[in-house]
Amino acid sequence: MKRALLIINIGTPDKPEKKAVRRFLFEFLNDRLVIDIPWLLQKILVNLVIIPFRLNNSTQLYQRLWTKKGSPLLYYQSSLVNKLNNQLKGEFDVYSAMRYGNPSMKSVLKEIRKKNYEELIVLPHYPQYATSTTLSTINKVKMELKSWKSKPDVKYVKQFYDHPAFINAFVHNIKKYNVDAYDHVVFSYHGLPDRQVNKLHPGVKSVDCSCHIAMPTHGGNCYKATCYQTTRLMAKELGLEKARYTVSFQSRLSKNWLMPFTDHVLRDLLRQGNKKVLVVSPAFVTDCLETEVEIAYEYHKEFMENGGEKLQLVESLNDSEIWVEGLAEIVNAY
Numbered sequence: 001m002k003r004a005l006l007i008i009n010i011g012t013p014d015k016p017e018k019k020a021v022r023r024f025l026f027e028f029l030n031d032r033l034v035i036d037i038p039w040l041l042q043k044i045l046v047n048l049v050i051i052p053f054r055l056n057n058s059t060q061l062y063q064r065l066w067t068k069k070g071s072p073l074l075y076y077q078s079s080l081v082n083k084l085n086n087q088l089k090g091e092f093d094v095y096s097a098m099r100y101g102n103p104s105m106k107s108v109l110k111e112i113r114k115k116n117y118e119e120l121i122v123l124p125h126y127p128q129y130a131t132s133t134t135l136s137t138i139n140k141v142k143m144e145l146k147s148w149k150s151k152p153d154v155k156y157v158k159q160f161y162d163h164p165a166f167i168n169a170f171v172h173n174i175k176k177y178n179v180d181a182y183d184h185v186v187f188s189y190h191g192l193p194d195r196q197v198n199k200l201h202p203g204v205k206s207v208d209c210s211c212h213i214a215m216p217t218h219g220g221n222c223y224k225a226t227c228y229q230t231t232r233l234m235a236k237e238l239g240l241e242k243a244r245y246t247v248s249f250q251s252r253l254s255k256n257w258l259m260p261f262t263d264h265v266l267r268d269l270l271r272q273g274n275k276k277v278l279v280v281s282p283a284f285v286t287d288c289l290e291t292e293v294e295i296a297y298e299y300h301k302e303f304m305e306n307g308g309e310k311l312q313l314v315e316s317l318n319d320s321e322i323w324v325e326g327l328a329e330i331v332n333a334y
């Protein structure tokens, strides 16, 4: 059977320059599932407030992130897809696209369409489901497919936050560091507005729910619950006691996002005398602005300037052999 696998991540600007960053932020933040407020308010807030006020700072952050090979998110995913193409030869043709920016979903799906595949597996490259990432990606695929006369059988990998292949691959990276040599481990996830998490809590607000204690019955779709579950599974594999780690959320755009915030947690840890901290970021399968700049540069700088001795980020799965094999295992089950 002719099968295609399409791996989609969030995207990155074409260049670390104002014009390209503005174009990227414009497409990203005008998504109705990302800034999920009334239409007119979104247009005013995004285009007259958030983008104008963020642009200089975001461009500087992207300049710090950029390497000779470009943006890590893009080159790691391209390299991963090349390796997967070799690994899955004869079973799948593997493609890479970005939800915002390039390679665009539209252009890659156009290429896929020409090949008349019988089956298409779509894998939004996010371990934990969220409406602003996973659902937005799935909706965009569905929208593009609407105009196809002959459609393949499409399957969506909704999330893989608890898949042993994902957990083991991250644990493999964590074990490259001597966890016992650190005073504390922080599992830092990308944050979400409380509002988006609340929508998945019928009658209960995310601040009052118990998703951080155990997977609730509605847990499959709850980003907060799946972040905590990913952490528990990794901690179990590492033999890490509860008192030795903390879950936190980073990259907030405003207040009323999931708490506790990573920068606050790091400050508190330091105040309590934890001078050596290991940071794991399992919401990202690829290193990107949020890991390389926010954690490894900004949080690192603050931590060290305030008396910390070591703040070590565990590298993400990127294009590692263990993740190539892990993804092959995940998609082969579909």
Ligand SMILES: C=CC1=C(C)c2cc3[nH]c(cc4nc(cc5[nH]c(cc1n2)c(C)c5CCC(=O)O)C(CCC(=O)O)=C4C)c(C)c3C=C
Pocket (backbone or CB within 6 Å): 010, 011, 012, 013, 025, 033, 034, 035, 054, 058, 071, 073, 126, 130, 132, 133, 190, 191, 192, 193, 196, 253, 283, 284, 287, 288, 289, 290
């Ligand atoms: C788990 C993955 C992600 C979730 C959930 C997510 C939600 C989310 N993000 C924003 C706003 C921004 N995110 C930005 C960068 C960015 N976000 C993710 C992943 C998730 N976002 C990644 C991998 C990246 C980095 C991309 C790269 O090029 O390396 C940015 C741009 C940078 C900046 O200006 O800070 C914004 C803005 C919202 C509003 C949101 C949920 C509502």
Ligand SMILES: [Fe+2]
Pocket (backbone or CB within 6 Å): 190, 251
């Ligand atoms: Fe983000």
Ligand SMILES: [Fe+2]
Pocket (backbone or CB within 6 Å): 200, 201, 209, 211, 216, 218, 219, 222, 223, 224, 225
């Ligand atoms: Fe929940």
